[in-house]
């Protein structure tokens with residue numbers, strides 16, 4: 115079985131194609147940004163957000179080393195400000211959040227429930243049918259449980275007519291292994307649109 119991080123990539127790989135627009139909401143060291151940049155090719159776009167300059171620098175270095183600069187825009191701002199950076203008619207295919215702190219960095223700079231949920235909520239408006247928002251919650255740190263509870267409550271309240279919501283986790287492992295959530299926008303068939 116895949117761990118949550120690998121499974122998050124499986125969920126993205128299944129739907130992302132050349133030319134898509136996608137979001138890395140917490141780019142950190144740039145691993146998810148690079149993964150998606152390689153899936154979308156030079157005709158697509160990754161918008162990569164982080165509030166820390168160190169994370170932006172790390173991501174830019176990784177992207178340049180892998181010759182993916184053309185399709186990546188790094189934005190030093192909170193993911194909750196995403197609407198400031200895209201046109202209102204932008205169609206987003208996928209987004210990923212890795213919640214928690216930047217590895218080997220200041221552990222007090224963490225994602226927070228209010229801005230995380232605001233960002234998920236705004237991406238939902240731009241997501242195309244069949245698109246996915248994948249969230250990997252590392253919750254072993256201080257305040258991590260609070261964020262996990264808030265995300266879990268928010269996701270479980272999504273209308274099942276419009277959204278499929280998945281929770282993937284190992285329930286017999288110690289030390290709070292990360293949990294992967296996926297929110298997929300349902301395709302509407304024509305008859306349900308007309309009724």
Ligand SMILES: C[S@@+](CC[C@H](N)C(=O)[O-])C[C@H]1O[C@@H](n2cnc3c(N)ncnc32)[C@H](O)[C@@H]1O
Pocket residue numbers: 139140141142143144145146147163164165166169191192193194212213214215216217223224225226229230252
């Ligand atoms: C677990 S790390 C991300 C790891 C990254 N996905 C990678 O592959 O290396 C979480 C990141 O979220 C960032 N972050 C925290 N709050 C944020 C916010 N409101 N908007 C964007 N990024 C944020 C942190 O600075 C940190 O770099």
